[in-house]
Amino acid sequence: KQEVTQIPAALSVPEGENLVLNCSFTDSAIYNLQWFRQDPGKGLTSLLLIQSSQREQTSGRLNASLDKSSGRSTLYIAASQPGDSATYLCAVYNNNDMRFGAGTRLTVKP
Amino acid sequence: DAGVIQSPRHEVTEMGQEVTLRCKPISGHNSLFWYRQTMMRGLELLIYFNNNVPIDDSGMPEDRFSAKMPNASFSTLKIQPSEPRDSAVYFCASSFSEQGELFFGEGSRLTVL
Numbered sequence: 001k002q003e004v005t006q007i008p009a010a011l012s013v014p015e016g017e018n019l020v021l022n023c024s025f026t027d028s029a030i031y032n033l034q035w036f037r038q039d040p041g042k043g044l045t046s047l048l049l050i051q052s053s054q055r056e057q058t059s060g061r062l063n064a065s066l067d068k069s070s071g072r073s074t075l076y077i078a079a080s081q082p083g084d085s086a087t088y089l090c091a092v093y094n095n096n097d098m099r100f101g102a103g104t105r106l107t108v109k110p
Numbered sequence: 111d112a113g114v115i116q117s118p119r120h121e122v123t124e125m126g127q128e129v130t131l132r133c134k135p136i137s138g139h140n141s142l143f144w145y146r147q148t149m150m151r152g153l154e155l156l157i158y159f160n161n162n163v164p165i166d167d168s169g170m171p172e173d174r175f176s177a178k179m180p181n182a183s184f185s186t187l188k189i190q191p192s193e194p195r196d197s198a199v200y201f202c203a204s205s206f207s208e209q210g211e212l213f214f215g216e217g218s219r220l221t222v223l
Contacts, residue, residue: 031209043114043201043214089153093209096166098143100153 002027004092006101013080014109021075021104023090028068030094035064035075038087038103047088048075080108114215116202122221128190131218134183135204143212144177144187145201153201159185160208171196192222 003026013019023033032051036044048057048064050073056065063076073090089103115134123129135142143158157167159179167177174193179185189196199217 034212036214043216044203044212046211046213049211091153091212096208098155098212102152 002030002092002094002097002099004090004099004101006088006090006104008104009102010105010107012107012109015080015082017080017108018076018078019080019106021077021088021106023073023075023092023101025071025073025092025099027092027094028071030068030092032093033064033066033073034091034093034098035062035073036089036091038089044089077106080106082108082110084108114202114204114213116200116215116218118218119216120219120221122223123192124223125193126191127222128188129192129196129220129222131187131200131202131220133185133187133202133215135185135202136213137183139204139206139210139213140182141205141208141210142179142185143203143205144185145203145214146198147201147217148198156187156200158208165208189220192220194222196220197222 005024007022034049035047038044050057050066061078066073087103087105091100117132144156147153156169157177162179177187199219201217203212203214205212
């Protein structure tokens with residue numbers, strides 16, 4: 001059974017810093033991995049989708065990488081801004097099932 | 111596109127009452143998912159449909175929960191009778207395919223007193 005872990009659970013950084021969020025999974029036979037952002041009281045917003053054949057995806061200041069063999073993905077946020085404050089979740093799809101991590105709560109201080 | 115639309119956004123009801131949550135997926139998407147989110151358990155997949163057919167309902171907690179998708183543009187999640195432990199945020203999500211990028215609605219926050 002796939003298990004998805006996100007470390008750290010919470011992270012606080014000053015504005016302008018570059019940061020990395022981590023996601024690990026136990027079963028490397030995945031179809032894809034998706035990163036989401038969730039603001040308080042809101043739904044999940046898709047940030048990046050990485051197919052199993054890809055190594056990374058980029059969107060603006062965000063870059064997500066995937067290393068299936070080691071069961072890891074990272075989300076890199078460049079030049080963080082207070083508006084980036086949210087909970088970031090990764091989700092892994094395999095065997096007709098999508099498993100979510102518990103998320104990393106990010107606070108970017110002005 | 112308006113995105114995934116869920117209603118109601120908030121529901122407060124008393125134990126034993128029937129609750130019906132509604133979802134309209136993104137037009138053209140053929141996979142629809144119902145999730146439940148709580149502080150204790152995070153996001154849990156309840157059931158998903160592909161081309162209006164339920165594929166996996168192993169996440170449905172018990173017989174009090176049922177879900178239907180009568181057509182490609184509408185789905186319901188029903189709880190009857192509701193219990194306080196059902197209090198959670200229920201999300202609907204849709205994608206172009208079972209393995210495609212997932213798009214979520216804003217959720218329905220359910221409180222059962």
